[in-house]
Amino acid sequence: MSFGLLLPAGLAALFALLLPLLLHLHRRTEQQPATFAALRWLQVQRRPQRRIRFEERPLLALRLLLLAALALLVAQPVLYGAAGDERWVVVAPGIDRAQAREAVAAPDAAWHWLAPGFPALEREPPAGTQPLGSLLRDLDATLRGDAALTVVVPTRLDGLDGERPALRRGVEWRVLEAEATPTPVAPPAPLTLAVRHALPDDPALRYLRATAAAWGAAASGPAANRASIDIAPASEPIGPEVRRLVWLVPGAVPPELRAWIEAGGTALLDAATAAPGPDAGIALWRNAAGEALVLGRAMGNGRVMQLTRELSPATLPEVLDPDFPERLRTLFEPPPQPDSAYAAAHSPRPGGPELPPTPRPLHPWLALLVAMLFMLERWLATSRRRERAA
Amino acid sequence: MTAGIPEFIPADVRARLRDLRLLARRPSGSPGFGAHTSRSRGAGLEFAQYRAYQQGDDLRQVDWKLHARSDRYYVREAERDSPLEAWLLVDATASMAQGDAARPGWSRLDAARGIAACVIELALRQGDRFGVVTVGGEGVAMVPAAGGPRQRNRCLLHLHRLQAAGTWPAAASLGAVGERVGPGALVLVLGDCFDDACVALAEQLSAARREVLTVQILTTEERDFPFRGGYRFTDPESGEELLSDGASARDGFLERFAAARRALAARLAGQGIRHVEYVLDQPLDAPLQRLFGKASGDAGPERT
Numbered sequence: 155m156s157f158g159l160l161l162p163a164g165l166a167a168l169f170a171l172l173l174p175l176l177l178h179l180h181r182r183t184e185q186q187p188a189t190f191a192a193l194r195w196l197q198v199q200r201r202p203q204r205r206i207r208f209e210e211r212p213l214l215a216l217r218l219l220l221l222a223a224l225a226l227l228v229a230q231p232v233l234y235g236a237a238g239d240e241r242w243v244v245v246a247p248g249i250d251r252a253q254a255r256e257a258v259a260a261p262d263a264a265w266h267w268l269a270p271g272f273p274a275l276e277r278e279p280p281a282g283t284q285p286l287g288s289l290l291r292d293l294d295a296t297l298r299g300d301a302a303l304t305v306v307v308p309t310r311l312d313g314l315d316g317e318r319p320a321l322r323r324g325v326e327w328r329v330l331e332a333e334a335t336p337t338p339v340a341p342p343a344p345l346t347l348a349v350r351h352a353l354p355d356d357p358a359l360r361y362l363r364a365t366a367a368a369w370g371a372a373a374s375g376p377a378a379n380r381a382s383i384d385i386a387p388a389s390e391p392i393g394p395e396v397r398r399l400v401w402l403v404p405g406a407v408p409p410e411l412r413a414w415i416e417a418g419g420t421a422l423l424d425a426a427t428a429a430p431g432p433d434a435g436i437a438l439w440r441n442a443a444g445e446a447l448v449l450g451r452a453m454g455n456g457r458v459m460q461l462t463r464e465l466s467p468a469t470l471p472e473v474l475d476p477d478f479p480e481r482l483r484t485l486f487e488p489p490p491q492p493d494s495a496y497a498a499a500h501s502p503r504p505g506g507p508e509l510p511p512t513p514r515p516l517h518p519w520l521a522l523l524v525a526m527l528f529m530l531e532r533w534l535a536t537s538r539r540r541e542r543a544a
Numbered sequence: 545m546t547a548g549i550p551e552f553i554p555a556d557v558r559a560r561l562r563d564l565r566l567l568a569r570r571p572s573g574s575p576g577f578g579a580h581t582s583r584s585r586g587a588g589l590e591f592a593q594y595r596a597y598q599q600g601d602d603l604r605q606v607d608w609k610l611h612a613r614s615d616r617y618y619v620r621e622a623e624r625d626s627p628l629e630a631w632l633l634v635d636a637t638a639s640m641a642q643g644d645a646a647r648p649g650w651s652r653l654d655a656a657r658g659i660a661a662c663v664i665e666l667a668l669r670q671g672d673r674f675g676v677v678t679v680g681g682e683g684v685a686m687v688p689a690a691g692g693p694r695q696r697n698r699c700l701l702h703l704h705r706l707q708a709a710g711t712w713p714a715a716a717s718l719g720a721v722g723e724r725v726g727p728g729a730l731v732l733v734l735g736d737c738f739d740d741a742c743v744a745l746a747e748q749l750s751a752a753r754r755e756v757l758t759v760q761i762l763t764t765e766e767r768d769f770p771f772r773g774g775y776r777f778t779d780p781e782s783g784e785e786l787l788s789d790g791a792s793a794r795d796g797f798l799e800r801f802a803a804a805r806r807a808l809a810a811r812l813a814g815q816g817i818r819h820v821e822y823v824l825d826q827p828l829d830a831p832l833q834r835l836f837g838k839a840s841g842d843a844g845p846e847r848t
Contacts, residue, residue, distance in 0.1 A: 185776035185787055191639030191738055192766050193779040195800040196786055196793060 164229030174217040232513030308332035322506035358465035368479035416454025552661035635735025636680030641708035681710010
């Protein structure tokens with residue numbers, strides 16, 4: 155176990171220790187004025203007291219201690235190699251607690267939910283789908299290197315990402331038969347596209363209309379798949395339920411549109427529109443030659459995409475391609491990533507990165523100490539004053 | 545007393561003044577009749593000498609019984625009692641405004657006013673003439689010597705208006721003091737006697753055959769030095785400042801100050817000046833009791 159500081163420069167705050175020292179010293183040399191005509195018989199003593207003296211030493215010591223603790227708090231002290239639990243059992247949400255305890259015979263282990271923050275198993279099971287793969291990596295990096303880990307999972311795993319988690323320790327992977335809780339799949343919202351243009355005879359509108367028609371024709375299935383398009387001049391407001399927009403107005407992005415995007419909208423800007431930020435983002439669509447056709451990035455809660463060339467066959471021949479409507483739809487509605495797997499096939503594999511040990515932060519305890527010292531200091535300071543006044 | 549002038553003398557002090565008399569050691573030279581021994585001889589109660597008759601002497605002064613014995617004409621002379629001229633020389637420099645922190649509103653100057661008022665009362669009662677000289681930053685101010693209750697009021701009013709300010713004036717402006725204060729007068733100097741020029745003036749007057757008495761008015765802080773902790777001492781006259789720690793400076797100050805006071809007393813005694821100290825916490829009549837009271841060994845004039 156060793157002690158370390160994450161921000162050693164924070165110890166520069168120790169210079170603040172000079173402050174109470176000066177305060178307590180200053181009162182010492184404070185001079186009261188006195189009229190004294192017999193001055194010539196008073197010996198000249200430029201230094202009344204050579205020795206440096208401090209008043210109210212207990213209070214001074216307390217204040218120094220308080221400031222030192224504060225400086226230490228700024229420096230973010232941590233404890234490396236702190237004694238942790240030897241064995242951890244994490245239970246994925248969706249598994250009955252009693253069933254898990256029965257399946258894994260480890261009475262002295264630390265039992266936790268596989269959820270953000272790793273709450274103890276005695277707490278209520280966390281609701282919703284958890285990012286299990288990410289949590290496993292997190293736990294592996296946080297735990298002591300030699301701690302044993304047992305993971306209890308249901309047959310089917312949700313909330314995964316593309317890769318089997320690679321951990322640095324061997325994991326006991328227990329798959330339990332759990333009642334399949336069908337995760338409710340939200341029906342896809344009908345695609346409503348708003349188009350705002352500066353010129354009513356913009357040639358791009360032809361292709362957008364055709365695209366919407368193609369979406370409508372392709373939607374032979376449920377009504378949810380149908381698409382609608384709302385083409386209007388730029389001055390028209392955007393409907394409250396519409397979350398997708400094509401903006402064909404040259405010039406800067408108006409603040410209302412920016413606010414709309416940051417509130418969660420997705421906008422495709424014309425090439426003539428000034429980019430709303432310094433960074434155009436990454437290429438979302440490239441042509442066969444590898445040139446970026448659409449750049450996109452996140453903005454607030456929404457996304458902003460921008461065409462790099464004008465929406466016309468002369469500059470963008472892909473408009474005439476038969477898969478152009480599907481491409482455009484993919485831009486607005488990226489297809490979902492695969493995130494479910496059978497647990498038996500998704501056990502973590504060894505070979506995770508060797509990480510430096512995660513230190514245990516000490517600031518909560520230090521903050522408590524600072525608060526106690528502060529209250530003690532206040533009490534001492536005010537009671538002293540009361541005593542002096544009396 | 546005028547309504548505008550506050551009562552300078554507390555009732556108990558006034559009661560104790562009854563036993564006091566202003567007495568000069570040297571015979572007075574003032575003309576007229578009074579309570580004091582005179583240098584001029586003539587008709588009176590106290591026999592002085594016989595002298596031979598001269599032309600122009602009053603025949604009533606011839607001692608006829610002696611003529612019968614000696615067949616010569618002798619004139620009997622007696623010492624005449626003459627009134628005294630009492631002068632109050634009040635120091636009104638800035639240092640006189642100093643008082644005690646323990647008793648604000650009671651400065652050296654207030655004490656000087658009180659003592660001066662006591663002396664004026666005594667002089668008035670004895671029929672003596674009295675005057676006031678104040679020396680301050682604005683120079684020398686004077687109430688010429690005269691007698692009577694109106695003179696008392698004039699003097700008290702002058703003292704009442706007096707403000708302590710400035711420093712001791714140059715010696716040239718002090719010439720008027722020597723001119724106005726006649727020979728043989730009793731001069732009571734009221735001040736802190738810290739100014740060497742003040743002491744020099746007293747010595748000068750004494751050397752010019754004025755009877756000088758000094759009352760050195762000290763504050764209790766100067767006597768006891770009760771300061772604890774850091775102080776910035778300011779001299780009101782020179783404006784000089786001195787930072788000092790009260791407790792550590794105390795012993796040295798008391799020693800040096802006592803030595804300085806002893807030296808002053810010795811210097812004044814050498815000039816025949818009677819010198820007493822008055823500290824602000826003492827009753828106002830204390831210095832007068834020591835100067836003129838029965839306890840004082842040299843107070844009474846030797847009468848023959």
